[in-house]
Amino acid sequence: MQERIVGQVKRVNGPVITVKGITDAMMMELVNVGEQRLVGELVKLSGTEAIVQVYEDTTGISPNDNVYGTGMPLSVELGPGIIGTIYDGIQRPLETLRNVGGDYIQRGINRPSLSRENSWMFEPLVTVGDEVTPGSILGQVVETERVLHKILVPPTLFTKGTIVEIAPKGSYSVDRTIAIVEYEGQTFQLTMMQRWPIRVPRPVRERLALHTPLITGQRVIDMMFPLAKGGTVAIPGGFGTGKTMTQHAIARWCDADIIVYIGCGERGNEMTDVLREFPRLIDPRTGRSLMERTVLIANTSNMPVSAREASIYTGITLAEYYRDQGFHVAIMADSTSRWAEALRELSGRMEEMPAEEGFPAYLPTRIAEFYERAGYMKVLNNQEGSVSVIGAVSPPGGDFSEPVTQHTRRFVRCFWALDRSLASARHYPAIGWLESYSEYVNDVAAWWDEHSDGSWRESRSQIMDLLQREVRLQQIVKLVGPDALPDSQNFILEVCSLFKNAFLQQNAFDDIDRYSTVEKQIGMLQLILSYWRLGSEAIKKGVPMVKIRRMKVVQDIARMKFSVDNDDVGELDRIALRLERSLGQLGGMYEE
Amino acid sequence: MKNSNMLTGLDRVLLSGREYVGADKIDGPLVFMRNTHPIGYGELVECIDQYGKVRTGQVLDTSDEVVVVQLFEGTSGLTLPGTKMRFIGEPLTLDVSEQMLGRVLNGLGKSRDGAMLPRGEGHRDVNGLPINPTSREYPRDFIQSGISVLDGLTTLIQGQKLPIFSGNGLPHNQLAAQIARQAKVRGADQEFAIVFAAMGVKYDVARFFIDSFEESGVLSNVALFLSLADDPSIERIITPRSALTLAEHLAFEKGKHVLVIMTDMTNYCESLREISTLRGEIPSRKGYPGYLYSNLAELYERSGKIAGRDGSITQLPILTMPNDDIGHPIPDLTGYITEGQIVFDREMHARGIYPPINGLPSLSRLMKDGIGEGMTRSDHPHLANQLFASYSHVKDVRNLASVIGEEELTVLDQQYLEFGDFFERKFVHQAFDEDRSIELTLDIGWKALSLLPAEELQRVTDQEIEQHYRS
Numbered sequence A: 001m002q003e004r005i006v007g008q009v010k011r012v013n014g015p016v017i018t019v020k021g022i023t024d025a026m027m028m029e030l031v032n033v034g035e036q037r038l039v040g041e042l043v044k045l046s047g048t049e050a051i052v053q054v055y056e057d058t059t060g061i062s063p064n065d066n067v068y069g070t071g072m073p074l075s076v077e078l079g080p081g082i083i084g085t086i087y088d089g090i091q092r093p094l095e096t097l098r099n100v101g102g103d104y105i106q107r108g109i110n111r112p113s114l115s116r117e118n119s120w121m122f123e124p125l126v127t128v129g130d131e132v133t134p135g136s137i138l139g140q141v142v143e144t145e146r147v148l149h150k151i152l153v154p155p156t157l158f159t160k161g162t163i164v165e166i167a168p169k170g171s172y173s174v175d176r177t178i179a180i181v182e183y184e185g186q187t188f189q190l191t192m193m194q195r196w197p198i199r200v201p202r203p204v205r206e207r208l209a210l211h212t213p214l215i216t217g218q219r220v221i222d223m224m225f226p227l228a229k230g231g232t233v234a235i236p237g238g239f240g241t242g243k244t245m246t247q248h249a250i251a252r253w254c255d256a257d258i259i260v261y262i263g264c265g266e267r268g269n270e271m272t273d274v275l276r277e278f279p280r281l282i283d284p285r286t287g288r289s290l291m292e293r294t295v296l297i298a299n300t301s302n303m304p305v306s307a308r309e310a311s312i313y314t315g316i317t318l319a320e321y322y323r324d325q326g327f328h329v330a331i332m333a334d335s336t337s338r339w340a341e342a343l344r345e346l347s348g349r350m351e352e353m354p355a356e357e358g359f360p361a362y363l364p365t366r367i368a369e370f371y372e373r374a375g376y377m378k379v380l381n382n383q384e385g386s387v388s389v390i391g392a393v394s395p396p397g398g399d400f401s402e403p404v405t406q407h408t409r410r411f412v413r414c415f416w417a418l419d420r421s422l423a424s425a426r427h428y429p430a431i432g433w434l435e436s437y438s439e440y441v442n443d444v445a446a447w448w449d450e451h452s453d454g455s456w457r458e459s460r461s462q463i464m465d466l467l468q469r470e471v472r473l474q475q476i477v478k479l480v481g482p483d484a485l486p487d488s489q490n491f492i493l494e495v496c497s498l499f500k501n502a503f504l505q506q507n508a509f510d511d512i513d514r515y516s517t518v519e520k521q522i523g524m525l526q527l528i529l530s531y532w533r534l535g536s537e538a539i540k541k542g543v544p545m546v547k548i549r550r551m552k553v554v555q556d557i558a559r560m561k562f563s564v565d566n567d568d569v570g571e572l573d574r575i576a577l578r579l580e581r582s583l584g585q586l587g588g589m590y591e592e
Numbered sequence B: 001m002k003n004s005n006m007l008t009g010l011d012r013v014l015l016s017g018r019e020y021v022g023a024d025k026i027d028g029p030l031v032f033m034r035n036t037h038p039i040g041y042g043e044l045v046e047c048i049d050q051y052g053k054v055r056t057g058q059v060l061d062t063s064d065e066v067v068v069v070q071l072f073e074g075t076s077g078l079t080l081p082g083t084k085m086r087f088i089g090e091p092l093t094l095d096v097s098e099q100m101l102g103r104v105l106n107g108l109g110k111s112r113d114g115a116m117l118p119r120g121e122g123h124r125d126v127n128g129l130p131i132n133p134t135s136r137e138y139p140r141d142f143i144q145s146g147i148s149v150l151d152g153l154t155t156l157i158q159g160q161k162l163p164i165f166s167g168n169g170l171p172h173n174q175l176a177a178q179i180a181r182q183a184k185v186r187g188a189d190q191e192f193a194i195v196f197a198a199m200g201v202k203y204d205v206a207r208f209f210i211d212s213f214e215e216s217g218v219l220s221n222v223a224l225f226l227s228l229a230d231d232p233s234i235e236r237i238i239t240p241r242s243a244l245t246l247a248e249h250l251a252f253e254k255g256k257h258v259l260v261i262m263t264d265m266t267n268y269c270e271s272l273r274e275i276s277t278l279r280g281e282i283p284s285r286k287g288y289p290g291y292l293y294s295n296l297a298e299l300y301e302r303s304g305k306i307a308g309r310d311g312s313i314t315q316l317p318i319l320t321m322p323n324d325d326i327g328h329p330i331p332d333l334t335g336y337i338t339e340g341q342i343v344f345d346r347e348m349h350a351r352g353i354y355p356p357i358n359g360l361p362s363l364s365r366l367m368k369d370g371i372g373e374g375m376t377r378s379d380h381p382h383l384a385n386q387l388f389a390s391y392s393h394v395k396d397v398r399n400l401a402s403v404i405g406e407e408e409l410t411v412l413d414q415q416y417l418e419f420g421d422f423f424e425r426k427f428v429h430q431a432f433d434e435d436r437s438i439e440l441t442l443d444i445g446w447k448a449l450s451l452l453p454a455e456e457l458q459r460v461t462d463q464e465i466e467q468h469y470r471s
């Protein structure tokens, strides 16, 4: 590629560079700065000057250094080889960088995101003469044992064309031409790889209504505040309340086909943790290693702040690409607040007018644009695929009234509010049941009812109702002590306390409890509701509550999350039988 | 296209070190220079005052028109015409060496005790470089501090960054010194090298640490970077960077296990705020710059372990929470970066409990992989969980007791009160020189739990109850 100088550095202020003598630079063009060729993006043009946001540390860059244009916007490379890889915020492959640059991330080293040395077994699915349109499947590649990667016609090259040549089944590198398409006398050479600018959503045919829950295996989520496939959720919470753990748990156990995990301005060790754990963990649904469906983007807190800003877009573009192949993708962004802060820092250095708390006025627009890229779609080739977005929010001081939480709330339909006092009491996941909500309950109720003999909606509202009543009773207890309440009301406290301990709390580190199947979740909830129903009846007959509490079977219920294996849900029925029998005996003693 | 203004590599070499006389403006620690050759961002600067004394600085902003330099040794005594600047053309570095152990240095790593420092083993950029996340090794080795509330509930792991959130007048220095003295990795016969960075603290604080290191005979294994209360406040910005640069050298080039104690991070952040305000930057909360998070992360993330290298960096930053407010931006942003926190409680201190650590808001995120079977003891994870759960209930009971009176409490709630007292007096409380083994710590924990009825203990297994619970 002919290198072209687009201007010279005028001023360096951290990651923001002013460029002078601009001739033919393009807005949002990817540029290289100085002789070290630091990667940057041109974000503003005015007269003969431009502002460039640099994705690497700018130490040593000085006025008059050249700025080189690349002629294209900041883009990602899409093709086989993404899954199982860890990238930085601008899709530089971190493992490769380590191999060439050592344990520290050096500046100015660049390697292609998709290795050109690897080859992939391509299996064509079209033949010469076939008509193809954007999104058409040209062939497929086994990317991992889990992911059958579809090679797609890029969305914007041409509107319709005819295959004039297609590579036979065989091993090719991603930059080898595998198909030639003719359209109105023009020919296009297609490879297994395509590029897409990260700030532009990939086109789809149609947005569909949401109807299927994303099963996470986390009880408080699936049963109380469900997320739909294609939906959006925010997890706000102060430090240490469990945002990362919740996202890791979902990344591990949810029933998405592909996971895109973005560590955006967070800890290095957390990414190491994922890198270490995921290859070893086995997906209960497919029996394959979790790494075979996961791609990681790590732009840790100490990595350059502009690349942090980009990491969110890089991640969601990768997600959309797999969605376009007909996959259900879940993307986790930890934390969107760090991304918003990156926006703020860059905006400040560009000397833009701030709005609330120093954030730029366009913050809400950017947040909305990001979450809008989620959805359940009919993609260009008429398959269905989805992108679900799970965004952590880190409000300063844990105060949800700050701008990022507030604006995010406007654009997501599900809210898992983490509660500091629950976290301090080691009630995990610390998702508060009073402040959290899901607007997907109605969308997914039909699915759940179908999987629970029609009981889900009803059970859910019963337990929610008890929790509400508990709040009022607790206020009384705080003033006069529990002894002042009649047993019938004290029993509500008892059931809620059991529900919190035995059901809502879920230990991510326990081999059994870390994940509950749909069947186990339903069985557990019903068992607790039976306890409520039968216990209340017994109390009506005059059985004292202490007697009920002390039944051996209550201990079994309290421990069922650890003792009942996901494959042995029948055990729950046996506990239910024992419960009925014990309460029957107790009741019998008092009836006479 | 050829540009006549362009500097070639050779020009740069020739121009670097060139001296300019006369500053345009001086504002706090910032010096503004005009009419220089093109100066690189972040470059090292030497400023020579009219008496020939050299001060070190760094380029904060560079453009065609003006270069802004921050001087780490302050600007006091400088005159506009008498100021000479030499732009070195390289970033600010520290000449690192093992010989720095046992020495007292200033914030820039220059000798403070007057004696010459021997030549080091090479210059390292004090800003460091981010560790590639694929190169990290997940820390998991348990450090026994001999302090029950830490070892039992907020376990420190080798390679962790675990700050102490304290307040003025609370014994955080004692605790840090006790950890430094007692810390050991069991079964491994190795000592910690200690890198100590003092930012804006009084001389007595530094003295206290020096004495304590001396008493335990480890002073020769400690490098002290002191930038005290009466040193220019700007020096505090560079002090932790110098300290961590040495720590990285010791850990990742010399294979040592390094414990870095940094105090007081609050002073560090205030210096940052000063500079930011001087430069007219748009503040975020409480006047602190919007980049405070990233800036702190650049320090705290310089800890951990690197795969294939022997050493480790464990960070123990100390910060005093302004107004004891954990929601203040400094503890808040710190908590968002570090791997947990140790939180002091003034009320416990007033009741004579040492260390006055409130277990509930305290947290060690790395303990999950460092405790249990084969590391501490198999019952440790569940025991810790149970202690947290039970102790968090004590708070509610105490509140209720203050409303309705202790006598009105149920028997069970009275047992909780007893448990709470025992927990604070016997488990948390210990002497400044008391070094408990992890087994002893866990046994005391069980003694506390034994004050409660067994069916209250739902986070431990039946077998564990059988083995350890003695009512």
Ligand SMILES: Nc1ncnc2c1ncn2[C@@H]1O[C@H](COP(=O)(O)OP(=O)(O)OP(=O)(O)O)[C@@H](O)[C@H]1O
Pocket: A237, A238, A239, A240, A241, A242, A243, A244, A245, A246, A266, A394, A428, A429, A430, A506, A507, A508, A509, B335, B336, B337, B363, B364, B365, B366, B368
């Ligand atoms: N489901 C869970 N099971 C067990 N422990 C948990 C669970 N969720 C959270 N924790 C505990 O809480 C700690 C903090 O959780 P996490 O790291 O997810 O917090 P966070 O909200 O991401 O904090 P930060 O904003 O600082 O990153 C964990 O290290 C773990 O000890």
Ligand SMILES: [Mg+2]
Pocket: A243, A244, A245, A266, A334
């Ligand atoms: Mg987190």
